[in-house]
Amino acid sequence: MAKQYDVLFRLLLIGDSGVGKTCLLCRFTDNEFHSSHISTIGVDFKMKTIEVDGIKVRIQIWDTAGQERYQTITKQYYRRAQYAPEGVQKILIGNKADEEQKRQVGREQGQQLAKEYGMDFYETSACTNLNIKESFTRLTELVLQAHKKELDGVRTRASNEMALAELEEDESKPEGPANSSKTCWC
Numbered sequence: 001m002a003k004q005y006d007v008l009f010r011l012l013l014i015g016d017s018g019v020g021k022t023c024l025l026c027r028f029t030d031n032e033f034h035s036s037h038i039s040t041i042g043v044d045f046k047m048k049t050i051e052v053d054g055i056k057v058r059i060q061i062w063d064t065a066g067q068e069r070y071q072t073i074t075k076q077y078y079r080r081a082q083y084a085p086e087g088v089q090k091i092l093i094g095n096k097a098d099e100e101q102k103r104q105v106g107r108e109q110g111q112q113l114a115k116e117y118g119m120d121f122y123e124t125s126a127c128t129n130l131n132i133k134e135s136f137t138r139l140t141e142l143v144l145q146a147h148k149k150e151l152d153g154v155r156t157r158a159s160n161e162m163a164l165a166e167l168e169e170d171e172s173k174p175e176g177p178a179n180s181s182k183t184c185w186c
């Protein structure tokens with residue numbers, strides 16, 4: 001059976017209560033949007049596998065509560081992330097981009113803040129599905145880049161496995177032009 005993923009990492013969603021962290025997560029993992037605000041209690045998580053540069057990446061996405069009363073719990077999660085030996089990759093997201101009239105933070109303000117912290121900036125909408133896949137994919141790319149050395153081994157293994165699977169598939173096919181997978185245009 002084909003391996004389900006090559007690497008696994010953990011991603012943390014942090015931000016004030018009501019900014020749309022749970023909705024970003026539900027849009028990304030299940031392509032769903034809920035208009036009600038049910039505050040996250042403590043932390044919750046969902047999983048999603050995406051493929052970037054031929055590598056199957058399984059992401060465990062932790063959704064933290066924005067409400068202050070859960071800060072003692074949620075802080076433990078950021079702290080653990082801070083001590084990661086390879087450092088932490090971050091991006092800044094301004095959500096609810098569909099609500100232009102109710103905008104609280106200017107786009108330039110967001111871009112400036114992201115620049116100060118050396119982060120990429122995305123304006124998203126969980127409601128209209130704007131930049132959801134793009135922002136999660138970008139963060140995944142940053143994590144993969146930060147772990148480039150370990151990944152070279154994974155990439156070699158993945159391409160060897162793919163070559164082996166293709167070989168096995170070819171060997172199981174009966175010979176003859178009718179079964180040839182190549183198309184000739186001449």
Ligand SMILES: Nc1nc2c(ncn2[C@@H]2O[C@H](COP(=O)(O)OP(=O)(O)OP(=O)(O)O)[C@@H](O)[C@H]2O)c(=O)[nH]1
Pocket residue numbers: 015016017018019020021022023024034035036037038039040041064065066067095096097098099124125126127128
């Ligand atoms: N218009 C619009 N509303 C959104 C968007 N994302 C979330 N919302 C709404 O904002 C409210 C809060 O969303 P949540 O995802 O529950 O917010 P949260 O950041 O997880 O909140 P806590 O769990 O309390 O930290 C809900 O009513 C959502 O429907 C968006 O992109 N556009």
